[in-house]
Amino acid sequence: MSVSNGSVSKAGDWRSYQRVLLPPVKDLHKLEVYEQHGGYASLRKALTDPAWTPQAVTEEVKKSGLKGRGGAGFPTGLKWTFMPPVNPDVPRFLCCNGDESEPGTFKDRQLMEYNPHLVFEGMILASYAMSVKTSYLYVRGEYADWISHMERELEKLYAKGYVGKNIMGTGFSTDLVIHKGAGAYICGEESSLMESLEGKRAYPRSKPPFPAQRGIWGYPTTINNVETLACVPLILEKGGDWYAKIGAEKHPGPVLYGISGHVNRPGVYEYPTGMLISDLIYEVCGGIRGGKKLKALVPGGSSTPVLRADMIDGVTMDADGLRAAGSMMGTAGMLVLDEDTDMVSFLRRITHFYHHESCGQCTPCREGTGWLENIVTRIDEGEGNLRDLDLLLDLCSQMEGRTVCALADAAAWPVRYTVERFRSEFEARCRPSLVSVPETAALPA
Amino acid sequence: MADFIKHPVVELPERDPEPSVPADRLFFSEEEKARIATYVSRYPTADGAIMRALWLAQEKFGWLPPEVIRLTADTVGIPYSQAYGVATFYSQYYKRKMGTHVLDVCTCFSCQVCGGYDMLHHLEKKLGIRKGETTPDGRFTIQEVECLGACGSAPMMQVTNGPYVMNLTEEKLDTLVDALQEGRMPPFASVTLPQDQDEMGGNRRSDAPSQEIYQAPPVSQTIR
Ligand SMILES: Cc1cc2nc3c(=O)[nH]c(=O)nc-3n(C[C@H](O)[C@H](O)[C@H](O)COP(=O)(O)O)c2cc1C
Ligand code: SF4
Ligand code: FES
Numbered sequence: 001m002s003v004s005n006g007s008v009s010k011a012g013d014w015r016s017y018q019r020v021l022l023p024p025v026k027d028l029h030k031l032e033v034y035e036q037h038g039g040y041a042s043l044r045k046a047l048t049d050p051a052w053t054p055q056a057v058t059e060e061v062k063k064s065g066l067k068g069r070g071g072a073g074f075p076t077g078l079k080w081t082f083m084p085p086v087n088p089d090v091p092r093f094l095c096c097n098g099d100e101s102e103p104g105t106f107k108d109r110q111l112m113e114y115n116p117h118l119v120f121e122g123m124i125l126a127s128y129a130m131s132v133k134t135s136y137l138y139v140r141g142e143y144a145d146w147i148s149h150m151e152r153e154l155e156k157l158y159a160k161g162y163v164g165k166n167i168m169g170t171g172f173s174t175d176l177v178i179h180k181g182a183g184a185y186i187c188g189e190e191s192s193l194m195e196s197l198e199g200k201r202a203y204p205r206s207k208p209p210f211p212a213q214r215g216i217w218g219y220p221t222t223i224n225n226v227e228t229l230a231c232v233p234l235i236l237e238k239g240g241d242w243y244a245k246i247g248a249e250k251h252p253g254p255v256l257y258g259i260s261g262h263v264n265r266p267g268v269y270e271y272p273t274g275m276l277i278s279d280l281i282y283e284v285c286g287g288i289r290g291g292k293k294l295k296a297l298v299p300g301g302s303s304t305p306v307l308r309a310d311m312i313d314g315v316t317m318d319a320d321g322l323r324a325a326g327s328m329m330g331t332a333g334m335l336v337l338d339e340d341t342d343m344v345s346f347l348r349r350i351t352h353f354y355h356h357e358s359c360g361q362c363t364p365c366r367e368g369t370g371w372l373e374n375i376v377t378r379i380d381e382g383e384g385n386l387r388d389l390d391l392l393l394d395l396c397s398q399m400e401g402r403t404v405c406a407l408a409d410a411a412a413w414p415v416r417y418t419v420e421r422f423r424s425e426f427e428a429r430c431r432p433s434l435v436s437v438p439e440t441a442a443l444p445a
Numbered sequence: 446m447a448d449f450i451k452h453p454v455v456e457l458p459e460r461d462p463e464p465s466v467p468a469d470r471l472f473f474s475e476e477e478k479a480r481i482a483t484y485v486s487r488y489p490t491a492d493g494a495i496m497r498a499l500w501l502a503q504e505k506f507g508w509l510p511p512e513v514i515r516l517t518a519d520t521v522g523i524p525y526s527q528a529y530g531v532a533t534f535y536s537q538y539y540k541r542k543m544g545t546h547v548l549d550v551c552t553c554f555s556c557q558v559c560g561g562y563d564m565l566h567h568l569e570k571k572l573g574i575r576k577g578e579t580t581p582d583g584r585f586t587i588q589e590v591e592c593l594g595a596c597g598s599a600p601m602m603q604v605t606n607g608p609y610v611m612n613l614t615e616e617k618l619d620t621l622v623d624a625l626q627e628g629r630m631p632p633f634a635s636v637t638l639p640q641d642q643d644e645m646g647g648n649r650r651s652d653a654p655s656q657e658i659y660q661a662p663p664v665s666q667t668i669r
Contacts, residue, residue: 103554183537199492
């Protein structure tokens with residue numbers, strides 16, 4: 001494998017990039033410090049300047065080209081316009097998705113720890129843009145320490161009059177509530193998150209109706225990721241045009257890359273979108289641990305298709321770049337695997353995760369995730385047959401697109417692509433089968 | 446079938462066992478009731494407050510036997526069946542009596558390939574129990590958990606739904622167990638971002654009692 005030096009990064013001069021989501025300011029997580037460094041100026045501007053109507057804020061976000069950072073990459077400004085026209089009798093809600101349970105993803109936690117006020121300000125601005133009177137920040141229960149830190153800061157914010165009734169004396173009122181989860185990956189899925197907020201078992205809902213039509217308690221609701229909303233104050237401060245120029249053209253903005261696994265310097269890094277994967281591994285993270293060779297890479301959380309080392313040449317971290325390479329951007333939580341990694345055991349653990357986290361509503365998912373785990377485990381234990389590989393792929397086709405939520409797809413993709421892209425390694429672990437079974441064609445979704 | 450084949454069985458606790466919290470201790474204080482009332486006030490209907498109220502109940506009683514779930518449901522003002530459903534859905538609510546300290550070792554994804562199982566097996570050997578079990582003296586329970594959102598500091602673990610302990614090594618685990626034996630909880634640890642290390646010469650938080658830096662993870666010896 002060659003390290004691509006000739007390929008073009010879309011991140012421009014990333015070595016001199018100045019961080020904006022996590023700017024280098026000591027104790028930025030405290031309200032006093034955040035304000036000293038221009039915090040809540042965007043909010044004041046939006047609330048006091050008559051030019052900044054709610055529509056104008058939404059327009060600016062649209063202009064920025066901001067795409068959701070929660071996994072699906074949906075344009076944020078567009079999502080906001082799906083909210084129905086304001087009716088004073090019908091409450092509306094905003095949820096900020098801080099569930100962050102996708103294996104390999106740990107950037108929202110660092111953002112909530114180091115710059116919580118940027119998230120709060122983004123939530124209040126989004127509430128203003130969509131005329132929302134209550135917004136919920138749903139944080140996974142495991143982040144108990146970070147929740148208590150944020151609640152302390154939120155209290156200061158209420159005391160200061162920056163959230164609650166009559167914010168900054170402008171007559172605009174909105175409440176912000178932190179909701180503590182209790183350990184369930186599925187709560188990250190937006191409709192399941194709403195069920196959880198309503199105090200129920202977190203079973204995802206069938207869509208349509210979409211949250212903007214019928215969300216929490218049946219009222220219009222918008223759900224955005226923590227990092228997505230944190231971009232909003234920056235967009236208002238520096239302008240949508242400024243934002244649109246950062247990184248890859250069609251998927252712009254700063255991104256928190258959470259890089260883990262076999263690299264010398266793992267961690268959360270803020271850089272523009274469109275970074276070359278090779279730059280991230282070899283330049284930013286100081287290469288592979290122990291001078292080993294790269295074997296595989298999962299670019300955006302456990303559900304995104306794995307890439308072999310020979311597939312990352314010249315590939316950039318943005319929606320288009322990764323799609324062309326045969327994967328997805330997901331949450332930009334990148335896992336780097338070195339040449340010694342056993343892909344069968346690795347896949348076994350992933351299938352265990354999805355089996356454990358399936359909510360059990362849909363048969364293809366509840367049973368399918370269980371059988372994926374069983375079959376991969378059987379292969380891993382050396383008791384698999386060659387035809388098990390086709391059985392796995394067939395099973396994936398029976399799960400994809402056939403369920404209430406996308407967890408079944410998220411469980412099937414890693415299996416499909418790991419088996420396809422590392423087939424010889426799986427074959428080597430299997431016993432030859434006596435009867436050959438033809439490969440089953442994928443059924444239309 | 447080979448014994449590693451797992452059946453998708455969900456074990457639900459018994460609905461009406463002998464109460465394990467004596468009747469004279471089964472109540473919320475005025476202060477706790479006030480806190481639950483605050484939680485209720487944050488949602489359009491009382492239902493939304495049940496998760497937070499169950500957290501409070503678990504902190505008070507240690508785990509959630511049916512009588513505690515019923516008490517919480519009554520205090521919040523929602524049906525017992527709904528609260529029972531919630532308590533049994535989420536993995537952080539304890540449905541059985543746990544050890545004083547619950548050691549949740551992450552073995553998922555990034556942690557798996559960076560020694561999560563080495564750490565789990567070290568703990569199992571050290572405490573003489575297997576994952577899911579509690580030591581006979583009731584002090585420690587070991588659990589294998591899914592990704593806790595600190596993959597860059599793998600391998601890592603969480604202690605009793607509280608502090609994270611990151612960049613684990615066997616020595617670090619030994620020290621941790623000793624400290625817990627003496628009743629000392631690990632402090633909150635703030636992880637220094639690599640870019641902060643470069644640009645600011647260290648951690649940006651001056652109020653975090655303990656600080657960790659991201660470091661090259663260990664090589665995993667076992668991965669299952
Ligand atoms: C199974 C599943 C798990 C998800 N988990 C998360 C999560 O942990 N955090 C998150 O922000 N989005 C998660 N999502 C995506 C959300 O459903 C939703 O698309 C996202 O929060 C929208 O925010 P965005 O538009 O800002 O990206 C998940 C989706 C699925 C299908
Ligand atoms: S796909 Fe799986 S997780 Fe999603 S609703 Fe169906 S059973 Fe639940
Ligand atoms: S995989 Fe262990 S914390 Fe994410």
